Amino acid sequence: MGTRQQNSEFDWLSEAADLNGMEHRMRAATVCVMAISITLMTGAVWAQNRAAPASVGGLETLAQRPACPGNPEALGVARVVEIDTTGGPGFGFEHFKAYDFLRDGEVVLTFDDGPWPGNTPAVLKALAEQCTKAVFFPIGKHAMWHPEILKQVAAEGHTIGSHTWSHADLSKLAPDQAKEEIDKGVSAVRVALGQPEASFFRFPALRHSPELLTYLSARNIGTFSTDMDSFDFKMRKPEQVVASVVSKLKKHGKGIVLMHDFQHATSLALPELLVQLKTSGYKIVQVKAKEPVQTLAEYDQQLEKELGGGTADSRATLSVVRTISE
Numbered sequence: 233m234g235t236r237q238q239n240s241e242f243d244w245l246s247e248a249a250d251l252n253g254m255e256h257r258m259r260a261a262t263v264c265v266m267a268i269s270i271t272l273m274t275g276a277v278w279a280q281n282r283a284a285p286a287s288v289g290g291l292e293t294l295a296q297r298p299a300c301p302g303n304p305e306a307l308g309v310a311r312v313v314e315i316d317t318t319g320g321p322g323f324g325f326e327h328f329k330a331y332d333f334l335r336d337g338e339v340v341l342t343f344d345d346g347p348w349p350g351n352t353p354a355v356l357k358a359l360a361e362q363c364t365k366a367v368f369f370p371i372g373k374h375a376m377w378h379p380e381i382l383k384q385v386a387a388e389g390h391t392i393g394s395h396t397w398s399h400a401d402l403s404k405l406a407p408d409q410a411k412e413e414i415d416k417g418v419s420a421v422r423v424a425l426g427q428p429e430a431s432f433f434r435f436p437a438l439r440h441s442p443e444l445l446t447y448l449s450a451r452n453i454g455t456f457s458t459d460m461d462s463f464d465f466k467m468r469k470p471e472q473v474v475a476s477v478v479s480k481l482k483k484h485g486k487g488i489v490l491m492h493d494f495q496h497a498t499s500l501a502l503p504e505l506l507v508q509l510k511t512s513g514y515k516i517v518q519v520k521a522k523e524p525v526q527t528l529a530e531y532d533q534q535l536e537k538e539l540g541g542g543t544a545d546s547r548a549t550l551s552v553v554r555t556i557s558e
């Protein structure tokens with residue numbers, strides 16, 4: 233990855249792309265209607281089922297939840313909110329101030345640029361040990377390179393949005409190219425997982441344009457900026473990542489935190505960071521989308537072919553060909 237100073241999120245990612253070019257040949261804002269409904273008000277969620285929760289009058293019933301296995305002091309999840317992305321609402325006070333949905337002390341953990349071998353599984357392990365949940369914004373190419381890791385993210389009940397196809401700076405692209413970057417990234421997540429995920433999007437380096445926000449609005453995709461950027465991509469030591477997030481949270485009191493599961497230092501920092509969040513009294517809010525994202529068929533088909541022809545869902549193989557004796 234080199235040791236030179238990296239000043240923007242794009243610097244290190246282009247290095248990673250170069251690496252991957254060698255290691256991998258690809259196998260193949262107008263908010264009209266928006267609502268955040270609180271589907272869970274109290275208690276801690278220790279086990280999230282990816283299926284829709286049983287609800288009574290719009291509120292999930294959570295009479296009894298099993299404690300976090302092996303960790304009675306776990307951070308857990310204090311509240312789950314569901315976002316109606318109709319009209320493409322934006323979140324994160326760095327750019328979007330319309331929806332201040334977090335209470336004092338509440339934190340949303342978000343991780344960009346994965347899935348990545350080693351680092352993403354380490355982040356997942358740290359989250360699982362604290363029985364807590366996050367939102368992931370994977371890069372389309374990375375999802376296609378490592379679909380098994382993205383499937384693990386989904387299987388563990390985290391929310392998954394998207395973060396373009398190749399992490400291009402969309403503010404510098406022609407509109408049609410930028411839209412292709414967005415939609416190919418959305419389809420890559422669907423194809424890698426075999427199912428569409430949350431209708432959430434984050435711009436690379438948070439560089440958006442009014443025109444693209446209008447496009448996302450028309451596509452009913454919610455945009456996530458951040459309340460505090462950890463700048464973890466500039467850090468090599470895990471303690472720097474912990475200090476960055478903790479000090480920024482102390483200043484803001486709550487917020488959507490931007491980190492990168494792609495980053496090694498972050499993957500090492502997470503166990504200690506989560507302990508410090510717990511001991512400081514922060515509460516984790518899990519954010520879900522009311523509806524899955526609508527992908528565009530042309531990109532689904534293009535990427536399905538690249539992934540191996542015919543189907544994107546590896547489970548389909550098991551339903552077609554099954555060992556009955558050996």
Ligand SMILES: [Zn+2]
Binds near residue numbers: 437
């Ligand atoms: Zn990024």
